[in-house]
Amino acid sequence: MGHQQFEKLIGKARFLLAGDSGVVVEFGDRVDRALSETVLRLRSVLETVALEGVTDLVPSFRSLLVQYDPLVTDAETLIDRISHYLEATSEQKAMPTAWELPACYDEAFAPDLADVADRLNMTIAQVVDLHSSQEYSVYFLGFLPGCALMGDLPAALELPRRTAPRIRVPAGSVAIAMRLSIVYPLVSPGGWHLIGNCPLQFFDIGAASPSLLAPGDTVRFRPVSAREHAALSAERVSGNLFAGRERFLRA
Amino acid sequence: MTARIVIEAPGLCTTVQDAGRFGHQGLGVPLSGAMDRLALAAANALVGNSRDTAALEISYAGPGFEVRDGSIRIAVVGGDAALKLDDGSVVPANQSVVVQAGQKVSVQAPRDVSSAILAVAGGIGVDDVLCSRSTYLRAEFGGFAGRVLLAGDVLDVACVDSDAVDLELSSEIPYGEGPIRVVLGPQADFFDAANIERFLTNEYEVTTDSDRMGMRLAGTVLQHAKGHDIVTDGVVNGSIQVPGSGLPMILLADRQTVGGYPKIATVISSDLPRLARMMPGQGLRFQAVTIAEAIAARRAQAAKLDALLSSCRMVRRSGVINIERLHAENLISGVVGPDD
Numbered sequence: 292m293g294h295q296q297f298e299k300l301i302g303k304a305r306f307l308l309a310g311d312s313g314v315v316v317e318f319g320d321r322v323d324r325a326l327s328e329t330v331l332r333l334r335s336v337l338e339t340v341a342l343e344g345v346t347d348l349v350p351s352f353r354s355l356l357v358q359y360d361p362l363v364t365d366a367e368t369l370i371d372r373i374s375h376y377l378e379a380t381s382e383q384k385a386m387p388t389a390w391e392l393p394a395c396y397d398e399a400f401a402p403d404l405a406d407v408a409d410r411l412n413m414t415i416a417q418v419v420d421l422h423s424s425q426e427y428s429v430y431f432l433g434f435l436p437g438c439a440l441m442g443d444l445p446a447a448l449e450l451p452r453r454t455a456p457r458i459r460v461p462a463g464s465v466a467i468a469m470r471l472s473i474v475y476p477l478v479s480p481g482g483w484h485l486i487g488n489c490p491l492q493f494f495d496i497g498a499a500s501p502s503l504l505a506p507g508d509t510v511r512f513r514p515v516s517a518r519e520h521a522a523l524s525a526e527r528v529s530g531n532l533f534a535g536r537e538r539f540l541r542a
Numbered sequence: 543m544t545a546r547i548v549i550e551a552p553g554l555c556t557t558v559q560d561a562g563r564f565g566h567q568g569l570g571v572p573l574s575g576a577m578d579r580l581a582l583a584a585a586n587a588l589v590g591n592s593r594d595t596a597a598l599e600i601s602y603a604g605p606g607f608e609v610r611d612g613s614i615r616i617a618v619v620g621g622d623a624a625l626k627l628d629d630g631s632v633v634p635a636n637q638s639v640v641v642q643a644g645q646k647v648s649v650q651a652p653r654d655v656s657s658a659i660l661a662v663a664g665g666i667g668v669d670d671v672l673c674s675r676s677t678y679l680r681a682e683f684g685g686f687a688g689r690v691l692l693a694g695d696v697l698d699v700a701c702v703d704s705d706a707v708d709l710e711l712s713s714e715i716p717y718g719e720g721p722i723r724v725v726l727g728p729q730a731d732f733f734d735a736a737n738i739e740r741f742l743t744n745e746y747e748v749t750t751d752s753d754r755m756g757m758r759l760a761g762t763v764l765q766h767a768k769g770h771d772i773v774t775d776g777v778v779n780g781s782i783q784v785p786g787s788g789l790p791m792i793l794l795a796d797r798q799t800v801g802g803y804p805k806i807a808t809v810i811s812s813d814l815p816r817l818a819r820m821m822p823g824q825g826l827r828f829q830a831v832t833i834a835e836a837i838a839a840r841r842a843q844a845a846k847l848d849a850l851l852s853s854c855r856m857v858r859r860s861g862v863i864n865i866e867r868l869h870a871e872n873l874i875s876g877v878v879g880p881d882d
Binding site for chain 1: 564565566567568569570571671672680681683724725726727728729730731735738739742772773774775776777778779780781798799800805808809810811812830832833836837840841844
């Protein structure tokens, strides 16, 4: 066989193969709100129609990975079925869930803030102001359970990832890189710039809906004092923060 | 009735795993699950479980434990792994055995493959987390307290009749052989024809920098034609990422749900168990196949596995080497066991 990968163009979708257990439906090659909405709409439709043999749907910025059981179906059948839903509209929520997440930008939680300000020729206050005045939306969840990839970061805050990733980033770290912001839900290795900390619990395995944030949600960060951060952290330890998460919805 | 397994020596990385945690990757939750799906199925069949039942996955050094409160039935599958009982008997891989309350078992990890599965009749009694009992170490959930087993841990397992029949596999587990087969893509177009050719013709070696998340390879460095960053997208078990170093890395059970490096190819599902068993230092080659060939290979393997699981046969008593008895009957001098 020639050494070329399979690909099939149908409408605005490019179908690719992830081995014999995944079909990638790709709509572009950029981080882009419109592409993301197309991906999330297709995911929503495919969740509803529940095609035979599909085991999981994994949305990302510009593509939807449809995983399947090769003993039940095959790529050709799935591509044909999925292509019928490319233009389908889904019952999207009229209003996305809007969050206001407390974030403490104090030096103790923000080991990279001074360096970020320095590299961007700004004061620390300007960086905090820009980061906390932007409304972000969640592209998708990935990397870690409950980790929301949020955009878009103001262009003035754009930096590449750190050249030396950290081995241990604390849970709750508010981080930026490229045109994105995340909160690390767990202790983890990480290469993003740490500029603050959010004391909320982002994932609860016991909850019917285990992730605090969902794709399409909007998020603003509200700067809080170290004292308020400590009080919320104490509440998280007691297990009340996830159950009472409505209080962090924007009024 | 519940019996108990009391862990005395935990082994190196002993975790509870089943077939994996499907349906939650959209939340950022990886699949986890047994690295060797075929060993999980075979070990479970030997103790009368359905093939995806939660069992213990053992790597490099096996656990030692005492059975309490009732008899249990166990089987180990994975290369030359074995069970050593404190009555001197040694039960090789691919056989089940009933162990009585008060007996101690030492699981000998395989020396020829990277992991083995110890199945227990009735499964391992831990709670389901997001529809699976698999351990996800990074987020510390699933399995036993979300972690590797430690000395002193007590596992609840099912009690069995002490005269249950011992079973053994009647033929080989269908791992297949030859090159590791791949379907090119989804980002093979980040490489020119010459580099795809190098990937498919040169031998690679499994490095020690390999674990449940992924397997790093040493060998021919590949050059990207379109850079080594892609817009992050979804990955599967078997995705072969080529990061900036140019050395392929194959994603396995505990991989993240998305990745930002071009994926030159994807290991086909029938060859994943054979790949996951490989030890550091072992060499491998890749061979490109079509999607139709990949699916046909998986279905053929599934048919062979079905046949194997439904044809477990009774162990002839001589199949279990009772060293004490052999000594008593003056049949051997000295002890020849899997440790020698």
